[in-house]
Amino acid sequence: MAGRRVLTGGIAQESHSFNPIITRRERFTIIQDQGAVEANRGANSTFGGVIDSAKEADVYLIVPTLFRAQSGGPVDDTVFAEVSDIMVEAAKRGDFDAVVLPLHGGMLTETLADPEGVLIARLREIVGNDVPITAAFDLHAHVKESTLEPLDFLSSYLTNPHEDQSSTAKRAFRAAMGILDGTFDPVLAATFLPMLTLGNDTTLSGPLAEIHAYAQNAVKQDRVWDVSIFNSQQFLDVPSMGQTVLAYGNGEVDEARKVANEIIRMIWDYRDDLINKYPALENELENIEKSVRSIIIGDQGDRVAAGGPGDSTYILNYLLENKIDVETYFPIYDPEAVATCERAGAGQEISLKFGGKYSTVSPSISTRGKIISIGKHVPVVYDGPSDGGTRTHIEKFAVLRIGKINVLLTNQPYAYIDPDYFRAVGLDPDKAKLIVTRSGYHFQLNFAKIGRVVTVDTPGMSSYYVDQFPWKHARPFYPVDKIDYMPRQYTRYRA
Ligand SMILES: [Zn+2]
Incomplete structure (x- = not known):
């Protein structure tokens, strides 16, 4: 449908809890408005994917700001507040049909363990439940209930090394359009597991290749609408840290719940194979x-x-x-x-x-x-x-x-x-x-x-010798702690 408008932008960075160097404003590349759209057309980034999807769907993009930095220590609180305020002000002006956010999902600030969740919740408060909010995150994101609660749909990269940034954002964009068109009624079954993958993290071969093939098969067979698998970044000392699997059903949750549970069980069963040493x-x-x-x-x-x-x-x-x-x-x-x-x-x-x-x-x-x-x-x-x-x-x-x-x-x-x-x-x-x-x-x-x-x-x-860190919030998790299989579940219906 022509004439639609989408609000996009935000702040993307991946944080390391134990790196003492706070990520300040000067480390960010800051872009906004139509110049940002033109400069990132065709880029294999989540923002590039949003731009290409918008072009294809004849959608106008509103980009109040996008801050992007390489990984590092937690982000300066004032930088996060600055971006949040700009996005919130733009949301208050309205005049858009959906929000699609190209974020990382593994960011920390000096005081926040789930800044993405905080930003999205602030936007949700303004736009209400009628306007779809979707997002695309890195596979290494730390995703928990507070992140998912205000989101109608979230997609993860399906590759590590990452080569599907653009198509990840296209999934999030397509979900937003599907909700607007009335063809997609997202029901989320999420499963979480307190464990880390450490070293055998490639999706090109080995356990994760098999697990992703299984997930994609579930999509192809129409068991679920979309699946995301997050292998949390290994240096986030935050509560509820670990693996997250999202399976979205279209209007129904039973099959999605099964798929999410099956995948998290596979991750657990492969837990020792997901740990590996690198060559000397x-x-x-x-x-x-x-x-x-x-x-x-x-x-x-x-x-x-x-x-x-x-x-x-x-x-x-x-x-x-x-x-x-x-x-x-x-x-x-x-x-x-x-x-x-x-x-x-x-x-x-x-x-x-x-x-x-x-x-x-x-x-x-x-x-x-x-x-x-x-x-x-x-x-x-x-x-x-x-x-x-x-x-x-x-x-x-x-x-x-x-x-x-x-x-x-x-x-x-x-x-x-x-x-x-x-x-x-x-x-x-x-x-x-x-x-x-x-x-x-x-x-x-x-x-x-x-x-x-x-x-x-x-x-x-x-x-990946994570025993070296003074963990305060993330434990207990496998393999630092010898724990039993204890998945946690979460279901979300679109309000
Ligand atoms: Zn990553």
Whole structure:
């Protein structure tokens, strides 16, 4: 139906409870209005999916604001309040038929354990029950009753590494249109389980591939309208943390309840298979001098993609100690080191101490090197496929060359899931023999054409050795606690 209008936007970030660096406003890429729509058309992001769906359905999008940041510590309360207020003001102006929100779902603020639920509940209070509100979340979202209560429909990515961001949002958009058309009456059966998957988290093979195939079969056979499976991010110390399965029936809940229960049971039955160790760094770097193919390494212990601080020196220390001197790109977050390089100037040789400030398992490095470049606000456009077309930037950087190792120092942490981060600072990914990223999964899709991709077992804040954390709210959960099977259920009818 022509002439419909949809309100979209919000705030998306994935938080790590144990990362002490609060995510402030400057870490967000902020976009709004029709410029945002034009710039993100066709992007494989949830926002891109909303835009493409709107175009197809001839729907006008209202985008009051969209704040997006990479993973990190909890978000500054004032930033969340700012976004919420902008969205709420727009909701008060009305003049739209539905709300479709491209969020992450794994965000924390300094004081809130379920900020997405809080934002959606505020919007619901204004729009009432007639206006559908739907959302698309990352597969690693933390979803609980308070998130689902104000939502008519929620969809998760079905892939890890993530390559279906756009189609996830299209499911949420289609649900909103179905509700408006009267063809979809969402009834939700949700099942929750207090457990974590730790290391065998790919949906490309193994238990999760089988579980997703089962879920999609249930959709194909019309047993349910849609299924989402959330494997909670592993570093969220919040109550009711764990696995969440959503099955939506169209007007009826019995079959959806069965499907949700069957899937959560499969996850439980595979609980030991969902825990896995990564290969050792030394094995992966053996013979790197002679190898023809380049290698791109995910630093499992300090993944900014999972909310790690991004300043672990573990891999670089290993290279220096073992005198592995091959053309290397090694990124590290250290604002003070960037400032020191700025003061010294490009072309200078300096002694520099950097890294290891937050990743305390790996000591900081003191060494001499040559500053080969300095820059600020360089644009990055993802090649994809993961988040392909996404536009962001590197705020400030300096490249320090130590032998053949190029240390990319930045004043903000980045996950480097895409080769364009390196191109942006003048480091051609095709010329490196070794590239280190701060991602465990998604970089593998985007770097596959550059060389061999592997995530290695390194210590740090985002390693899956979760016993290292001082959990206060999430326990008991498997495998930290030896608990019995105890699923929790929730049903929601559209009011
Ligand atoms: Zn994710």
